[in-house]
Amino acid sequence: MTTGPIVFLDVDGVLNSYDQLEESKRLRGMAPKHVAELARVLRETDAKVVVSSVWRFELNDDGSSRRGTRFRDELLEKGDDGRLVLKRIIGRTKDLWGKAPDKKSVRGFEIQTWREEHDHVGSFVIVDDDSDMGPLKPRLVKTDNALGLTRKEGDEMIRRLRGES
Numbered sequence: 001m002t003t004g005p006i007v008f009l010d011v012d013g014v015l016n017s018y019d020q021l022e023e024s025k026r027l028r029g030m031a032p033k034h035v036a037e038l039a040r041v042l043r044e045t046d047a048k049v050v051v052s053s054v055w056r057f058e059l060n061d062d063g064s065s066r067r068g069t070r071f072r073d074e075l076l077e078k079g080d081d082g083r084l085v086l087k088r089i090i091g092r093t094k095d096l097w098g099k100a101p102d103k104k105s106v107r108g109f110e111i112q113t114w115r116e117e118h119d120h121v122g123s124f125v126i127v128d129d130d131s132d133m134g135p136l137k138p139r140l141v142k143t144d145n146a147l148g149l150t151r152k153e154g155d156e157m158i159r160r161l162r163g164e165s
């Protein structure tokens, strides 16, 4: 059984945003201000993290990361905040693209499958700039990918992880 609050974490559009690199029009890397906001949420809630982003393929099933991967290096570059995020990661979702009942809810299906396989009991939020969550949509705290994770979404995540709404 896995207990306690969990953040299901997307990366592109959450830990980076279009506004940081306007010229390239691409989402790239992770920005310190968004990593800091996630770290604030984790400090205030003691939540663990399960990575649901495409970046998860750089992680092992148990959430550990290999040296030299971009995922790990991007976080380590952010100092204490990034190290805290790394420490809180306990897993990653499976790639169930071909198995989800419908293409509009793939990520939600992958998250639900993780919770079932790990017998998760506790509050959880999904932070993502996309909405393909199916029945888990009420758990979504949606970011604007032009802004990334801001204090507004961070506060909402904290409220939900504490079970206040």
Ligand SMILES: [Mg+2]
Residues within 6 Å of the ligand: 010, 011, 012, 013, 014, 128, 129, 130
């Ligand atoms: Mg995204």
